[in-house]
Amino acid sequence: MKVYQTSDIRNIALVGGAKSGKTTMAEAMAFCGGLINRRGTVDGKNTISDYRDIELDRKYSVETSLMYTEFGGKKINILDVPGFADYQGELAAAFNVVEAAVVVVNAQSGVEVGTEIAYRYSNKLNTPMLFVVNHLDAEKANFDDSVNQLKDFFGNKCTVLQFPVNQGLGFNQVVDIVANKLLTFKDGKMEMADIPAEHAGKAEEMRMALVEEAAAADDELMEKYFENGDLTPEELSKALRLAIDKRDLFPILCTSAKENMGVGRLLEFIGQNVPAPNEVAEFKKTKAGKELKCDNANPTVAFAFKSSKDKNLGEITYLRLFDGELAEAQDVINSVNQSKERVSQVLICSGKDRQRVEKVCAGDIFCTIKLKDVKINQTLTSPKNTDDVVEEIVFPTPIYTVAVKAANSNDDEKVGAALKDMCNSDRSLSLENSRELRQTILGCQGELHLNTVKWYFENQYKLGVNFTAPNVPYRETITKSAEAMYRHKKQSGGSGQFGEVHMLIEPYYEGMPNQTKYPIRDTQEYNLDWGGKLIFNNCIVGGSIDARFMPAILKGIMEKMEQGPLTGSYARDIVVNIYDGKMHPVDSNETAFKIAGRTAFREAFKLAAPKIKEPIYDVAVTVPTESQGGVMTDLQGRRAIVMGMDAEGKYTTLRAKAPLAEMNRYCTALSSLTSGRGTFTMTFSSYELVPADVQQALLKAYEEAANEEE
Numbered sequence: 001m002k003v004y005q006t007s008d009i010r011n012i013a014l015v016g017g018a019k020s021g022k023t024t025m026a027e028a029m030a031f032c033g034g035l036i037n038r039r040g041t042v043d044g045k046n047t048i049s050d051y052r053d054i055e056l057d058r059k060y061s062v063e064t065s066l067m068y069t070e071f072g073g074k075k076i077n078i079l080d081v082p083g084f085a086d087y088q089g090e091l092a093a094a095f096n097v098v099e100a101a102v103v104v105v106n107a108q109s110g111v112e113v114g115t116e117i118a119y120r121y122s123n124k125l126n127t128p129m130l131f132v133v134n135h136l137d138a139e140k141a142n143f144d145d146s147v148n149q150l151k152d153f154f155g156n157k158c159t160v161l162q163f164p165v166n167q168g169l170g171f172n173q174v175v176d177i178v179a180n181k182l183l184t185f186k187d188g189k190m191e192m193a194d195i196p197a198e199h200a201g202k203a204e205e206m207r208m209a210l211v212e213e214a215a216a217a218d219d220e221l222m223e224k225y226f227e228n229g230d231l232t233p234e235e236l237s238k239a240l241r242l243a244i245d246k247r248d249l250f251p252i253l254c255t256s257a258k259e260n261m262g263v264g265r266l267l268e269f270i271g272q273n274v275p276a277p278n279e280v281a282e283f284k285k286t287k288a289g290k291e292l293k294c295d296n297a298n299p300t301v302a303f304a305f306k307s308s309k310d311k312n313l314g315e316i317t318y319l320r321l322f323d324g325e326l327a328e329a330q331d332v333i334n335s336v337n338q339s340k341e342r343v344s345q346v347l348i349c350s351g352k353d354r355q356r357v358e359k360v361c362a363g364d365i366f367c368t369i370k371l372k373d374v375k376i377n378q379t380l381t382s383p384k385n386t387d388d389v390v391e392e393i394v395f396p397t398p399i400y401t402v403a404v405k406a407a408n409s410n411d412d413e414k415v416g417a418a419l420k421d422m423c424n425s426d427r428s429l430s431l432e433n434s435r436e437l438r439q440t441i442l443g444c445q446g447e448l449h450l451n452t453v454k455w456y457f458e459n460q461y462k463l464g465v466n467f468t469a470p471n472v473p474y475r476e477t478i479t480k481s482a483e484a485m486y487r488h489k490k491q492s493g494g495s496g497q498f499g500e501v502h503m504l505i506e507p508y509y510e511g512m513p514n515q516t517k518y519p520i521r522d523t524q525e526y527n528l529d530w531g532g533k534l535i536f537n538n539c540i541v542g543g544s545i546d547a548r549f550m551p552a553i554l555k556g557i558m559e560k561m562e563q564g565p566l567t568g569s570y571a572r573d574i575v576v577n578i579y580d581g582k583m584h585p586v587d588s589n590e591t592a593f594k595i596a597g598r599t600a601f602r603e604a605f606k607l608a609a610p611k612i613k614e615p616i617y618d619v620a621v622t623v624p625t626e627s628q629g630g631v632m633t634d635l636q637g638r639r640a641i642v643m644g645m646d647a648e649g650k651y652t653t654l655r656a657k658a659p660l661a662e663m664n665r666y667c668t669a670l671s672s673l674t675s676g677r678g679t680f681t682m683t684f685s686s687y688e689l690v691p692a693d694v695q696q697a698l699l700k701a702y703e704e705a706a707n708e709e710e
């Protein structure tokens with residue numbers, strides 16, 4: 001297999017709406033490059049990039065596939081990224097390792113959720129972008145509508161470089177403004193001819209507008225344009241390349257991936273107008289801010305952006321080489337944890353097929369196997385530049401959480417290992433073993449993402465697993481003062497136990513003066529691990545309880561604070577004053593005082609108008625303005641209080657405070673209220689008292705559960 005030089009490498013990601021034709025496009029690209037001599041189809045389950053069992057089963061992409069094609073002497077690395085919004089983690093990774101995103105748009109539906117998400121990432125990461133209006137052979141294809149929507153959503157940088165002559169059934173011709181030709185597609189071939197008179201006027205007008213726009217990318221070109229009133233094809237090409245790279249221009253091109261029309265020309269366009277890895281306006285940086293210039297002469301910097309587990313090969317690590325070369329059997333250092341690694345094989349991917357190469361040049365994308373311990377977001381370097389750590393990919397934070405439990409407790413360990421595996425290769429999942437909730441909590445991007453996890457459990461790991469709503473981390477507190485005493489006395493057999501504790505408990509609030517009706521001898525303030533405070537005051541006079549028993553009393557109280565008297569939730573924000581008690585000269589010991597402290601606390605708690613507090617979150621929901629009303633009504637139905645709203649472009653962001661208990665599966669509801677276009681974030685705000693009816697329901701549920709356990 002040939003080694004491609006950096007200047008001959010192009011890295012692109014195929015992104016965009018679900019089912020817009022990315023996988024079909026990737027297949028046509030491989031075909032155009034002569035890598036395959038028959039094009040597979042997604043429905044025929046024989047494409048290069050949708051090869052995983054789950055993809056064959058579902059007939060859509062679930063993971064990004066790495067493949068390549070060769071066109072005009074250039075190696076074009078293609079990342080075929082899944083389009084469903086729930087697989088955004090794949091999108092985040094892909095955007096970090098390519099020089100341009102090719103956003104595939106379905107001509108029948110225009111701008112979709114996936115188009116908008118792709119645009120957002122491109123904006124955030126400053127990645128150049130090309131739009132390809134696909135499905136032009138479909139009966140309902142509407143190029144003009146699609147273009148208008150693109151401009152409407154993403155502005156006037158969206159520039160038509162090709163338009164179809166005969167879209168819909170029978171589609172086979174495109175006017176190419178840059179080539180200044182009519183392209184006709186027939187039997188997988190493309191012919192070029194002069195633009196017929198009926199389209200020549202429009203084409204020339206568009207070409208001149210393009211020349212003027214593109215020339216603005218460079219002062220020298222602008223001067224030439226002013227001098228001659230036009231640019232030569234070479235000058236135009238240079239101008240385009242600069243404008244695309246600087247994100248001053250988003251070209252719009254035309255294809256039918258299914259019929260392999262326009263795909264060869266698209267590859268040629270990419271070869272000519274997407275910068276090589278060493279020609280970009282902005283280089284990737286290390287965390288320390290050093291530019292990685294994709295130069296073979298520099299020491300190696302390879303970045304792991306994806307990993308997956310293969311039945312036979314074990315872990316496959318996908319890497320992008322941001323600097324230097326990398327050869328087979330090269331020793332490298334994982335610059336994140338300083339461990340030594342050997343890259344025993346350098347593999348070039350074409351979906352599930354891999355070919356060994358002796359080395360890869362700066363800028364290339366490849367994979368390798370059998371690394372000891374390299375995770376996504378880690379960097380491999382030469383021993384001499386171990387300070388180089390590539391800026392990490394920021395994966396989307398999970399917005400949907402579920403509690404996971406093995407159906408059969410014998411499988412607990414296996415389920416735990418499978419979850420860990422999945423989270424290792426998909427960083428948009430999260431996993432937490434919550435001691436407080438006594439649940440394993442899996443975070444994901446939505447219902448479809450969760451279904452994917454379920455599919456793996458069922459079909460790959462063959463494990464029965466139950467998914468339930470996560471418990472809500474309630475808190476318990478008191479709302480008035482109360483006193484209680486408890487005497488713990490046991491005098492059967494040998495040495496007995498005796499301890500008596502009297503306490504006054506009061507609600508704690510921020511800034512309260514630390515004084516009670518009893519004089520305080522000693523005070524201790526505890527910031528509880530679960531939030532809130534416990535103030536523990538020793539108000540004993542006359543030595544009714546020895547100071548040495550105070551820690552035991554505190555321990556007993558803490559035990560009850562950890563498992564509150566109402567529902568077993570953590571208790572918080574309480575002042576405890578120990579003001580009296582009794583000891584026995586022989587039988588008093590720590591255990592006795594611990595029990596007395598715990599029980600007196602429980603009794604006082606019950607008398608102190610105890611209340612349940614629930615976590616309230618700051619929620620920011622961004623939705624298309626037309627669905628704002630429905631979203632607001634839904635939020636209010638969730639006991640949320642809307643705090644304000646801001647409009648920006650077509651979108652409105654609603655800010656609200658909402659109880660966590662009501663926000664379970666919110667992503668699903670929001671998706672259906674906004675046709676998938678709404679997004680939201682949630683951050684913890686405070687604990688607030690639950691309404692009386694909610695408290696009643698919680699107490700009842702706790703009682704029932706406790707009875708069941710007995």
Ligand SMILES: Nc1nc2c(ncn2[C@@H]2O[C@H](COP(=O)(O)OP(=O)(O)OP(=O)(O)O)[C@@H](O)[C@H]2O)c(=O)[nH]1
Binds near residue numbers: 025043135136138
């Ligand atoms: N008529 C027509 N159908 C197409 C075209 N491109 C793709 N399709 C069909 O559209 C469906 C979806 O195509 P895919 O290639 O799987 O789309 P995708 O964008 O990869 O989908 P995801 O990966 O799930 O986001 C398939 O049935 C394709 O045959 C096209 O240009 N014209």
Ligand SMILES: [Mg+2]
Binds near residue numbers: 050082
């Ligand atoms: Mg696909």
